[in-house]
Amino acid sequence: MAEEDIFEKVKQEFTTYLVAKGHRKTPERYMILKHIYTLDTHFDIDYLFNSINADRPMVSRATLYNTIELLVDSNLVIKHSFGSNMAHYEKAYNSESHLHLICSSCGDIKEIKDHDIKSVIQGKKLSKFALTHYSLYIYGLCTKCARTANKKKTAAVKK
Amino acid sequence: MAEEDIFEKVKQEFTTYLVAKGHRKTPERYMILKHIYTLDTHFDIDYLFNSINADRPMVSRATLYNTIELLVDSNLVIKHSFGSNMAHYEKAYNSESHLHLICSSCGDIKEIKDHDIKSVIQGKKLSKFALTHYSLYIYGLCTKCARTANKKKTAAVKK
DNA sequence: TTTACTGCAAATATTTTGCAATATC
DNA sequence: GATATTGCAAAATATTTGCAGTAAA
Numbered sequence A, B: 001m002a003e004e005d006i007f008e009k010v011k012q013e014f015t016t017y018l019v020a021k022g023h024r025k026t027p028e029r030y031m032i033l034k035h036i037y038t039l040d041t042h043f044d045i046d047y048l049f050n051s052i053n054a055d056r057p058m059v060s061r062a063t064l065y066n067t068i069e070l071l072v073d074s075n076l077v078i079k080h081s082f083g084s085n086m087a088h089y090e091k092a093y094n095s096e097s098h099l100h101l102i103c104s105s106c107g108d109i110k111e112i113k114d115h116d117i118k119s120v121i122q123g124k125k126l127s128k129f130a131l132t133h134y135s136l137y138i139y140g141l142c143t144k145c146a147r148t149a150n151k152k153k154t155a156a157v158k159k
Numbered sequence C: 001t002t003t004a005c006t007g008c009a010a011a012t013a014t015t016t017t018g019c020a021a022t023a024t025c
Numbered sequence D: 001g002a003t004a005t006t007g008c009a010a011a012a013t014a015t016t017t018g019c020a021g022t023a024a025a
Helices: A003-021 A027-036 A045-052 A061-073 A117-122 A143-158 B003-021 B027-036 B045-052 B061-073 B117-122 B143-158
Strands: A077-080 A088-091 A098-103 A109-113 A130-141 B077-080 B088-091 B098-103 B109-113 B130-141
Touching: A003 A027, A003 A061, A027 A045, A027 A061, A045 A061, A061 A077, A077 A130, A117 A130, A117 B117, A117 B130, A130 B117, B003 B027, B003 B061, B027 B045, B027 B061, B045 B061, B061 B077, B077 B130, B117 B130
Parallel strands: A098 A130, B098 B130
Antiparallel strands: A077 A088, A098 A109, A130 B130, B077 B088, B098 B109
16 A cells, blocks of 8 residues: 555544544644654654654644554554653554564664464454554564673673 | 472572672562562562562662662563553563553553463574563453443443 | 662653643534 | 643653662672
């Protein structure tokens, strides 16, 4: 699907959600949604704030927090908490199924494609829990940090 | 394995870690480790602080934060960030493989056993990423909240 | 004896909230 | 016109940090 078509669909879903909940359709809300759907990876509020307001002031932090909560609630945006004490987000619709490799040392997050986990989860009996989405985080050391750690270990032994 | 044996093993591992890193073996650190291994579910720092200091002051919050970081770094404790802006933790050693069902509405977290995901992940090529552990979070509505949501929806329509 | 660790209180960082002005319905 | 939403600043919450006293090595 072309990017514009995706956004049209997402926009419609958001409208439906806003109407259903009795919320107002403000330009800020649509602008934020549109901006998020131009981003190709996960982001935090601070990044979103700066990239939206790069040229001139567009929205306040308070509105960002308010809006992103609506987007998460409407399942158009996924919220992650990767371990730093700052939430990360990413668009939910039409994003390829992927999991996150998180480096415990440098905090770097890498996304890798995955099509296996989904079927395993769907095969599970979750009692009557109504699943909306899932996140798989794999922790460990990235190539770079694993190298550094080995060097350090060697150095320590030598000393 | 009996609970005491588990703790002995964990204690030894912690000692090895502390010595390797040149950290001191303080009574507070061992007391916190022991206390954590008596807990059977995940917990946050505030809960840990209150349960340890229930009868009389034992450790400060600063020491808890300091110690738990060492425990996470030594892979004896797993850190979770479930979405609230407060970290949760759980013992890592000898805990049964499980995943977390998180209710997006009430925030309730339920653990369910799982032995399938592990093999799927192990079958994956993670380049040269050195895996230490993983966490699978499944989001949705718990039975209770799903019921409430339906009621609300019906009520709203009626109005 | 040296210096890492503890505990307290102050500082920081992220998110939430109160309130007046504004814009949607 | 009524009131939900915005933007700003202040408040709240979780975590980190500086520092003096204490204790491990």
